[in-house]
Amino acid sequence: MxxxxxxxxxxxxxxxxxxxxxxxxxxxxxxxxxxxxxxxxxxxxxxxxxxxxxxxxxxxxxxxxxxxxxxxxxxxxxxxxxxxxxxxxxxxxxxxxxxxxxxxxxxxxxxxxxxxxxxGATAGTTAGTTVAGTAAKRHGAYEIDLQAVRIALDGQAVELTQKEFDLAVYLFDSPGKLLSRDHLLNRIWGLNADVDTRTVDTHVSRLRKKLKLDGSKGWRVAPVYGYGYRFEQEAAAVRH
Known part of the structure; x- marks a missing residue:
């Protein structure tokens, strides 16, 4: 549409x-x-x-x-x-x-x-970033399906909570951006959420392990001391 x-x-x-x-x-x-x-x-x-x-x-x-x-x-x-x-x-x-x-x-x-x-409108069109007309979007070894609320790594679905999924989607949508903990907290949990920034650190740590966001699969979450995180694509993956 x-x-x-x-x-x-x-x-x-x-x-x-x-x-x-x-x-x-x-x-x-x-x-x-x-x-x-x-x-x-x-x-x-x-x-x-x-x-x-x-x-x-x-x-x-x-x-x-x-x-x-x-x-x-x-x-x-x-x-x-x-x-x-x-x-x-x-x-x-x-x-x-x-x-x-x-x-x-x-x-x-x-x-x-x-x-x-x-x-009676068309619900979606096949774009260059989608997979077979679905809501799946590829980022190297990762495939994100927004409609199915599913992220696959090397073709295998990774079990994530809803907040982990939301955070992962936001990270992949924000490559290279400097993201503060407060910014991530507001975007994913909302302004009125009864949680603190340690929740962000916990979820980022879980995603790093579950999705191997350490650079080994082409993407990594890089901590920025005293501020937050930067989500980066490895140089080798970019060249590839």
């Missing part, structure tokens, strides 16, 4: 775009309502809209979309707000679905598929 994503947080926007592209969709991101309304046209097949925006709000964007693009376009609201009033406002404005952040990639893709079936 052709999906337009309106999310003012650049980190969250990049992650969502990576999830969508990994799921076989073609996605374009926008950081503000003005740019979104100026560029999104009728060729778009689904909208993902953040409710709280720097220059407007999700309700205004939805009203605009319904007036300009019609009612045959699926719209999903993504927001950190989970109060009943916001949910009701989003649905009454014309949204088809409502997801509270942090959103799991498998859940987001499943909701998109459900709306695609309802509207």
């Amino acid at each position: 052709q999906i337009a994503v309106l999310e003012d947080d650049p980190d969250q926007r990049d992650v969502i775009l990576a999830w969508l592209e990994g799921g076989g969709h073609v996605a374009q991101g926008f950081g503000d309502g003005a740019g979104f309304m100026a560029q999104v046209g009728r060729g778009c097949e689904l909208l993902l809209i953040d409710w709280m925006l720097p220059d407007t709000d999700g309700g205004h964007i939805i009203h605009w979309a319904r007036e300009q693009l019609g009612w045959e376009l699926p719209i999903i609201v993504l927001t950190a707000r989970e109060d009943e009033q916001t949910t009701v406002s989003a649905l009454r404005s014309g949204a088809d679905d409502y997801l509270v952040k942090p959103v799991r990639p498998a859940v987001l893709l499943a909701r998109i598929e459900a709306l695609a079936r309802r509207y």
